[in-house]
Amino acid sequence: MTAQGHHTPLPAWRETLHSVIFEAETPAGKWFDLLLILSIVLSVVAVMLDSVQAIRAQFGSTLFFAEWVFTILFTVEYLIRLISVTRPLLYARSFFGIIDLLAILPTYVSLVYPGGQYLLVIRLLRILRVFRVLKLVQYVGESRMLIAALRASRRKIIVFLFTVLTVVTVLGSLMYLVEGEQSGFTSIPRSIYWAIVTLTTVGYGDITPQTVLGQLLSVIIMILGYGIIAVPTGIVTVEMTHAFKARTVTRACPACGVENHHDDAVYCRRCGKRL
DSSP: OOGGGOOOOOOHHHHHHHHHHHOSSSHHHHHHHHHHHHHHHHHHHHHHHHTSHHHHHHHHHHHHHHHHHHHHHHHHHHHHHHHTSSOHHHHHTSHHHHHHHHTTHHHHHTTTSTTGGGGGGGGGGGGGGHHHHTTOHHHHHHHHHHHHHHHHHHHHHHHHHHHHHHHHHHHHHHHHHHHOGGGTOOSHHHHHHHHHHHHTTOOOOSSOOOSHHHHHHHHHHHHHHHHHHHHHHHHHHHHHHHHTTOOEEOOOOTTTOOOOEETTOOBOTTTOOBO
């Protein structure tokens, strides 16, 4: 074992904080996370209500006060999370560490840029912890498997997207030549927009071909769209079959706070701390 895995043990009071904040196996930890999720939901609801003009006119001051109360509570909670791990910078750079920080920044940003507080809806991402709170480890494992499959598929997906971009550029240019400005295809970029809308089978209908040749080209694009939709699904599905291996548990590292280790893990998959 390298020196990376050896860290100064946490004092007893910090270990207690870590157990309550990061572990869902204890009654205190479960209650803490449930109260946290409830607070997140209430804070997001308050932000949504504040965006409704009639409600803001009548309850604006109350919602403003509630927003700051939740922000201060989440700020204190974020600082406690940093205190309760031996390597706070590692936790701060982790997925949940970044989300925790982004969940409190918009309110402070709104002091300089009014309206920035509406970005607080990002707090909903923190409810991803509900999988851990409710001990739905199999769902955590499935999410990790999906992420691994998407990561493994990224090169194929990039090639696929580049191919689609090339196709819509060519087809959009052709439609511009066939239909022209009199049919609403006023430029090649606007024609490419139409090709994307048609290829993805969205079909807004704001631009429609008027000539027989243009309508024939539309039919070809629509049929091509149905075939293209299946390609990324197949790519990800193949990678998911390869990723269906590792099982995870809810155990959190006492050093950096990262969760979802393999069930037979002895050391943290991120910082090397013994679990």
